[in-house]
Amino acid sequence: MSVQPTRYLRISSALFYAAASFLITVVNKIVLTSYKFPSFQVLGLGQMVSTVVVLIISRKLGYVSFPSLQKDTFKRIWPLPLIFAGNMMTGLGGTQQLSLPMLTVLRRFSILMTMMAEYYILGITASCPVQLSVYMMIFGALVAASEDLAFNLQGYMYISLNNVLTASNGVYLKKKLDAKDLGKNGLLFYNSLFMIPVALIIAAASGDLHKAWEFQQWSDIGFLSQFMGSCFMGFVLSYSTLLCTQYNSPLTTTIVGCLKNIAVTYLGMVIGGDYIFSVTNFIGLNISVAGSLVYTWVTFREKGTRKPEADVAEKPLLTKEKESPA
Numbered sequence: 236m237s238v239q240p241t242r243y244l245r246i247s248s249a250l251f252y253a254a255a256s257f258l259i260t261v262v263n264k265i266v267l268t269s270y271k272f273p274s275f276q277v278l279g280l281g282q283m284v285s286t287v288v289v290l291i292i293s294r295k296l297g298y299v300s301f302p303s304l305q306k307d308t309f310k311r312i313w314p315l316p317l318i319f320a321g322n323m324m325t326g327l328g329g330t331q332q333l334s335l336p337m338l339t340v341l342r343r344f345s346i347l348m349t350m351m352a353e354y355y356i357l358g359i360t361a362s363c364p365v366q367l368s369v370y371m372m373i374f375g376a377l378v379a380a381s382e383d384l385a386f387n388l389q390g391y392m393y394i395s396l397n398n399v400l401t402a403s404n405g406v407y408l409k410k411k412l413d414a415k416d417l418g419k420n421g422l423l424f425y426n427s428l429f430m431i432p433v434a435l436i437i438a439a440a441s442g443d444l445h446k447a448w449e450f451q452q453w454s455d456i457g458f459l460s461q462f463m464g465s466c467f468m469g470f471v472l473s474y475s476t477l478l479c480t481q482y483n484s485p486l487t488t489t490i491v492g493c494l495k496n497i498a499v500t501y502l503g504m505v506i507g508g509d510y511i512f513s514v515t516n517f518i519g520l521n522i523s524v525a526g527s528l529v530y531t532w533v534t535f536r537e538k539g540t541r542k543p544e545a546d547v548a549e550k551p552l553l554t555k556e557k558e559s560p561a
Contacts, residue, residue, distance in 0.1 A: 275327035282469025301421035332390030343376035348402035371526030379519025405485030
């Protein structure tokens with residue numbers, strides 16, 4: 236018998252995603268900004284390869300299972316690979332180009348886009364308290380962005396596209412998870428596998444592969460540890476995103492990701508970095524935080540109204556699974 240995800244699963248998966256998202260943002264910022272690694276495309280490629288390798292090893296050890304590659308696998312998963320890769324690349328591009336405060340501000344608009352995508356694609360209408368909390372977050376973002384001290388058109392274009400892809404990724408991921416066609420591990424594996432050749436061709440054609448090859452700090456142990464950490468955290472982030480979307484709504488996943496950006500910005504205020512203090516920006520961020528807290532309170536106290544899902548039964552995430560038949 237199918238069961239509704241428990242409050243524990245909903246909250247713990249959201250916290251797991253928040254922690255993974257926070258850590259990868261910090262590591263990516265170190266690699267791309269502090270070490271000045273020239274190619275976010277190559278970094279994204281490394282994260283895709285890491286995801287495939289980790290899942291293959293986990294499958295061999297019996298910890299995860301997913302269907303073998305079939306002739307129609309690409310058709311069954313489409314358009315997720317394209318959205319997934321675009322979302323990763325534009326997010327990394329924005330991280331490289333923008334300061335954390337402006338990255339945090341502009342990412343808030345993905346929340347409104349996700350709420351609209353849920354309505355038009357999934358047929359989910361947000362309650363009035365949820366809508367008001369979202370509008371409050373957007374208002375805070377507008378206040379924070381009204382006094383931009385470091386205008387960067389290329390960075391804004393990356394993040395604007397990333398917002399659209401974040402909303403698309405959330406709702407289509409939810410549709411594929413609800414269909415239970417490939418399972419969460421299959422979605423994660425084939426998303427990365429199908430986009431590795433495309434990402435490699437793009438990186439080579441744009442010259443980013445050559446820039447990465449010519450990078451002078453490959454022998455630096457500190458850089459290598461951060462680069463490898465970013466690649467592994469790419470897998471952790473993707474897996475945590477799947478879990479959070481499976482047990483919650485795409486809107487909740489998007490909001491948790493934006494809360495992570497605010498946490499990183501507050502950290503930047505304390506330790507320094509590329510944060511340029513502005514009273515207007517600070518006030519806007521706190522308005523957005525207040526809206527996020529209202530959303531969290533409303534969402535996790537409401538009783539679920541969605542149809543039960545068959546694969547959301549509470550079970551340990553690291554228990555071994557039997558291999559699925561091809």
